[in-house]
Amino acid sequence: MAALASLEIENLACVRGGRLVFRGLGARVEGGGLLTVEGANGSGKTSLLRLIAGLSMPQQGTVRLRTNGGGEIAEPEDRARHIGWLGHQDGVKRQLTPLEQLRFFAEFYGGTADEEATLSRVGLSTARDLPIQYLSAGQKKRLALARLQVSGRPLWLLDEPLAALDVEGKSLVADLIGAHCAAGGIAVAATHESLGIACERLHLA
Amino acid sequence: MAALASLEIENLACVRGGRLVFRGLGARVEGGGLLTVEGANGSGKTSLLRLIAGLSMPQQGTVRLRTNGGGEIAEPEDRARHIGWLGHQDGVKRQLTPLEQLRFFAEFYGGTADEEATLSRVGLSTARDLPIQYLSAGQKKRLALARLQVSGRPLWLLDEPLAALDVEGKSLVADLIGAHCAAGGIAVAATHESLGIACERLHLA
Amino acid sequence: MLEYANPKRFMDLSGALLPWLGAVAALLLAVGLYLSFAAPPDYQQGDTVRIMFVHVPAAWIAMMAYGLMALASLVSLVNRHPLADVAAKSAAPFGALFTALALITGSLWGRPMWGTYWVWDARLTSFLILLFLYLGYIALWNAIEDETRAARACAILALVGVVNLPIIEFSVQWWSTLHQGESIVRAGGPLIAGVFLWPLFLMALGYTALFFTLLLLRMRTEILDRRVRTLALGRGR
Amino acid sequence: MSAWRALVMRDIRLATRAGGSAMLALAFFAAVAVLLPFGVGTDLKVLGRIAAGVLWVAAVLAALLALDRLFQADFEDGSLDLIALGPLPLEVVVLAKMTAHWLTTGLPLTILSPLMALLFGLEPRAYPALLASLAVGTLAISAIGGIGAGLTLSIRRGGLILPLLVLPLLSPAVIFGAGAVLAAIDGLPSAAMGLLAAFAFTAVVVSPFAAAAAVRLNLAG
Amino acid sequence: MSAWRALVMRDIRLATRAGGSAMLALAFFAAVAVLLPFGVGTDLKVLGRIAAGVLWVAAVLAALLALDRLFQADFEDGSLDLIALGPLPLEVVVLAKMTAHWLTTGLPLTILSPLMALLFGLEPRAYPALLASLAVGTLAISAIGGIGAGLTLSIRRGGLILPLLVLPLLSPAVIFGAGAVLAAIDGLPSAAMGLLAAFAFTAVVVSPFAAAAAVRLNLAG
């Protein structure tokens, strides 16, 4: 994992469907830091994460990554290569088993993780060869968590990472984020619940 | 709303995909009561709700409703007519505006609710004529809540009612359930978070 | 050019221009139609030749409208200018209309000339395809709720579809067809007598003025619609 | 009754809204019919002969495409659970959806067909047979297609498996329907129209039960 | 390179799994080709004449049906976000998906076509032209269809609008493709095959860019 020095957001404005969602947003997260994004329903948390990922373009403002070497990454295409994405939708294919999906993502993202170990870490070892449609909501979310780990990307963007998870699953998420940050990664999480770890907070009005 | 005397579950067993999920499950909720179903991911909460609704059939055991008049409802088709359903998926149509969707459900379920008042109760009054795809995850959930109210059904089955809602939305859910039970209704909620109201608990292992 | 592309400027300018343009269209069409009927019957075709004055300009406008739509789409993709979106979106229904008009008049003409309403010849067929391109374009606009997204998706479609224009234009040269070859706008001067040329010319100008009148009207309503919608969205939250 | 009306109206609204299936089924029908002469050659004598078959097959395909998501869209977003818990028996729900489907595809296809027939140079005296056979035949398509849509409900890529299930069941409709038109071209009497009507009647009566059973099965899964 | 391979393999696997599009496109192709003679009548002389056109149109439709969800399934379940954030530029991603589509539909359709031609009694000497024109033409279908699939990504009921967008763009392929076969039946020389190849080449070169632009804009929405 190429460690990052910081994520910088400056004067960001977001328009969706012709409507201003937020503007003048700024934030800065150092390597090893966790930023949680809070705010009411419809305040723009998901939109902000998509802007950071470069999946959509801001009306105004910049998002910038700095590498430890001092390099600066401003182009969305380059930024995309540093991002581990845990979206609102689980991105899970019905036709493939958990192990197959994970293998595909590891190969596609060029990671070197041990897929089976990752699956058992998220509590899916017994389900690894089941058809996906046999999984419950929380089990699918766990698969998405496994995929995130396998990606080997330094900047994690998490949209409601706790949704659908049981108590043990929630503490698993906290552990995973903790380990990721301890290794020098950065995480930004939009959530309505506390993650239970130290973090900076950004509140969208 | 035809008030119910009780919901009785006896010796219920559930098999999914050839695998036993739970068995020997029993519970009884009196009119005005709230039962929360807890348990780890994959323990069968969603499956239990579908069994109660009559959407799927148990391997063994019975689900029974008793009306205040002393009548007994055991047939799944009859039971279905008493159920207000808030599923995991939001059941929201992209092509229709919130108001149109709600109107359809009110007419379809034969309710007599005031749709606009219901929408403003769940905080969607300003969004009532927006295309649905402009709504955030939480806003869609709020629409589903509005639909539940409009249904006018006495037995509410709620699958993770708090997911995707902000703090204010969560207390709204608690209020709605409270009001429903106070009016003599019954609610069964599968959730990983506390609803913050008094309830009986059923724990699936 | 771009300074007129400011929607406000556009509204002012088009508002001032519209009555004049409308008047010119009406005048040209009136004179053109009068001359069309005043022209002598053709020695071969008799009175049916008069369909030409309705048919040929309609076909021209139909193709020009697609060209215009594609051009506006290009501008919209490159410069992201909302006015270009509005222009492209507004041109489509009238393009479709004139295409339909050319098809209908053409097949009415075909009955006396070729003995059938329809033949599957290259020009007719490629022109029918033009109608489908228009319909697809309109359907795509309607199918995507989000305005900007719809605009850009449609721009891509319009540009890809541009390949059909040369096929229509040159179909008469590439394949032997029943349909008339180039007889008016061609190297070496027109093959048509002056009595027919004049009304045709006036009708073509009249159609053009009519098209632009309709286009401007439609663009204005579209812009006003958008303003209303943006206001409504601004309240909804 | 008002629940039935609400459901039919909702489905019609969904089908005619942006991206809805009604207009598109028409456009698809026309596009397929237009595409064929490219490949077949443009001899109007040949085309007039095959017009009935081509229009029938194009109509079947257009209606099938619109069927694809008859239940599936509602299934995937959870609406079908809500509808199943509503006041109507599932058989009636299914019938309402088939009705809306026919009103938004079968009926407009039938109305458009004479125009298409004109392009193909169909014998004028065969027009009544074409209209009648399509009006009746599309009823059978909506009904039998509904069974297929119910069966393929839980298959994500149901779009392809559906025609496969349904086309063999529909082949009698195509045979009788196009047969009625062919007989009319030659001015011959034919039992085809009567057979088609009987086929459609049976389909409409039986399908709601079969389709409802299929849907119920998928909901329980 | 291994990312490209992973993506193509995944799409092939999805297409060949239960309910996948590969087998079904074949079956659909066969079903349409079989259905048509029911409507057209069974005169082998007529059928042999229209065989090229019918097979071409059936192939186009079969490939189009499988295209419908080329990107849409991935879009709806969120996979497309993950793929867009992967190591490949979106143009290459799109090309990989078109490749997988062709390998699972265009290629098998081409291989199956002689069998269908046999049923129609196609002139034996036209077989090479049929095979060659389908092999090349399906490339154009996968490419241009990819643009349509990208454009209709965010439309839930995209199944019908897609053919409407794509069929007009594909009509040259049908004209040239079936034209090549018709010329071969008559033993005439023809430029159609060359034109088809040029058309397909242009389509394959241009489409990834147009399709990627379309996908990108839908992701941003």
Ligand code: HEM
């Ligand atoms: C549905 C049937 C028809 C269609 C779709 C059609 C289409 C067109 C189109 C697209 C053009 C414009 C060509 C250009 O500007 O290059 C055109 C021009 C013309 N058409 Fe037709 N046409 C039809 C029937 C007829 C018939 C029956 C006649 C008379 C025999 C006719 C005579 C002409 C003439 C004289 C021109 C002007 C040619 C020139 O100088 O370019 N058309 N038509």
Ligand SMILES: Nc1ncnc2c1ncn2[C@@H]1O[C@H](COP(=O)(O)OP(=O)(O)OP(=O)(O)O)[C@@H](O)[C@H]1O
């Ligand atoms: N369609 C299905 N077919 C077969 N088995 C299934 C199906 N859906 C779920 N299961 C299995 O049934 C069990 C219970 O699933 P269920 O969805 O009821 O769990 P849950 O308690 O709601 O979990 P969660 O907290 O994750 O939502 C799981 O072990 C799951 O693997």
Ligand SMILES: Nc1ncnc2c1ncn2[C@@H]1O[C@H](COP(=O)(O)OP(=O)(O)OP(=O)(O)O)[C@@H](O)[C@H]1O
């Ligand atoms: N596709 C879209 N097109 C236009 N507007 C949208 C779109 N998606 C969301 N919006 C609007 O943008 C605003 C922000 O939405 P977003 O999804 O970012 O909210 P959020 O903070 O994630 O909310 P939630 O807590 O409910 O998930 C909302 O008001 C919503 O109406």
Ligand SMILES: [Mg+2]
């Ligand atoms: Mg969100």
Ligand SMILES: [Mg+2]
């Ligand atoms: Mg669950």
